[in-house]
Amino acid sequence: MHANEQALRSAATDWLLEEDDECPTVRYLALRDLLGKPETDADVRAARAAIPATGLVPRMLACMDTDAYRERYPRFYTDKYRGLVWSLITLAELCAPPDGRIATACEYLLTHAQEPVDGGFSQHAAAGGAGGRRSEVIPCLTGNLVFAFSRLGYGEDPRVARAADWLARFLRLNDGEETDPQAEPYRRYEMCWGAHTCHIGVVKALKAFAAIPPERRTGEVRAKTAEAADFMLRHHVFRRSHDLGRVSKPGWKRFGFPLMYQTDALEILDILSALGYRDARMQGAIALTLDKRDARGCWPLENTYASERLLIPFGEADAPDKWITLRALRVLKRCAQD
Numbered sequence: 001m002h003a004n005e006q007a008l009r010s011a012a013t014d015w016l017l018e019e020d021d022e023c024p025t026v027r028y029l030a031l032r033d034l035l036g037k038p039e040t041d042a043d044v045r046a047a048r049a050a051i052p053a054t055g056l057v058p059r060m061l062a063c064m065d066t067d068a069y070r071e072r073y074p075r076f077y078t079d080k081y082r083g084l085v086w087s088l089i090t091l092a093e094l095c096a097p098p099d100g101r102i103a104t105a106c107e108y109l110l111t112h113a114q115e116p117v118d119g120g121f122s123q124h125a126a127a128g129g130a131g132g133r134r135s136e137v138i139p140c141l142t143g144n145l146v147f148a149f150s151r152l153g154y155g156e157d158p159r160v161a162r163a164a165d166w167l168a169r170f171l172r173l174n175d176g177e178e179t180d181p182q183a184e185p186y187r188r189y190e191m192c193w194g195a196h197t198c199h200i201g202v203v204k205a206l207k208a209f210a211a212i213p214p215e216r217r218t219g220e221v222r223a224k225t226a227e228a229a230d231f232m233l234r235h236h237v238f239r240r241s242h243d244l245g246r247v248s249k250p251g252w253k254r255f256g257f258p259l260m261y262q263t264d265a266l267e268i269l270d271i272l273s274a275l276g277y278r279d280a281r282m283q284g285a286i287a288l289t290l291d292k293r294d295a296r297g298c299w300p301l302e303n304t305y306a307s308e309r310l311l312i313p314f315g316e317a318d319a320p321d322k323w324i325t326l327r328a329l330r331v332l333k334r335c336a337q338d
Contacts (some may be wrong), residue, residue: 023314025051026326106152122192138199142163143204148214163208167221206228206275207271210271257324262303266331273330273331301324
């Protein structure tokens with residue numbers, strides 16, 4: 001690494017390590033993921049303890065702990081991005097520790113959104129409240145909720161394990177032709193299950209698998225992880241596999257946080273590198289990431305579509321952003337270790 005490169009990374013890391021009452025999670029993750037400090041380190045423990053005490057997490061939980069918010073529970077998915085699904089995803093991204101209010105919200109989704117036969121998560125509750133509506137189970141939602149539950153204290157819950165198994169069983173990886181047709185009753189949405197599998201469903205499944213400790217991944221989950229990672233690498237992270245000169249979605253070149261059911265090239269790099277992938281086909285996305293770094297060594301928040309609509313909006317468009325900078329530095333650190 002050149003001296004200037006090292007200086008830029010050090011300056012950006014120092015920025016992330018600053019005490020921040022608005023979001024202590026960034027400091028916690030920078031200590032852990034960039035400096036490599038263990039969870040037992042005094043600074044790490046102090047930063048982790050600050051997460052439920054100050055800033056975004058307690059403010060979000062206060063908003064959720066009201067009768068008005070609980071009345072909105074039935075619109076857990078369709079109320080974008082203030083509904084229960086989106087709030088729990090955000091709390092998981094913020095590393096909120098297990099909490100009675102979080103448990104109440106999680107139990108609601110496990111009761112009303114999880115389809116009882118196979119274990120995937122649905123956009124609506126079934127009539128009569130018997131779990132999620134089977135015809136509206138989708139992979140991106142299932143992946144997002146496996147990720148969220150795994151982060152929020154439900155990682156060893158057998159209901160969450162069933163949802164991960166659903167992804168391993170039912171996620172298809174068609175790349176331009178329907179070589180592996182989806183089984184009924186999960187064929188309702190062509191955009192999810194058709195000739196070209198939705199990239200977002202694949203990414204959120206990988207995000208879910210990455211949140212499961214390796215020792216708890218079943219053989220089926222490990223196999224599907226490898227298949228899904230190969231699918232994204234075949235697309236060079238954010239390009240079209242049959243025409244690598246074209247991007248899959250132009251918006252994926254604009255980085256955002258949190259991304260909810262959408263994704264971008266940086267999130268995909270973060271997930272793949274967390275799973276241990278270091279592949280030449282990631283280099284184009286890494287180059288894209290480096291091109292976005294400013295003179296201070298920081299990265300801007302470009303996509304605020306979801307973050308501006310949260311219960312507690314955060315992030316300023318086109319300004320240097322700690323979350324994007326953290327994610328970029330984490331990817332660069334992992335990919336430079338080989």
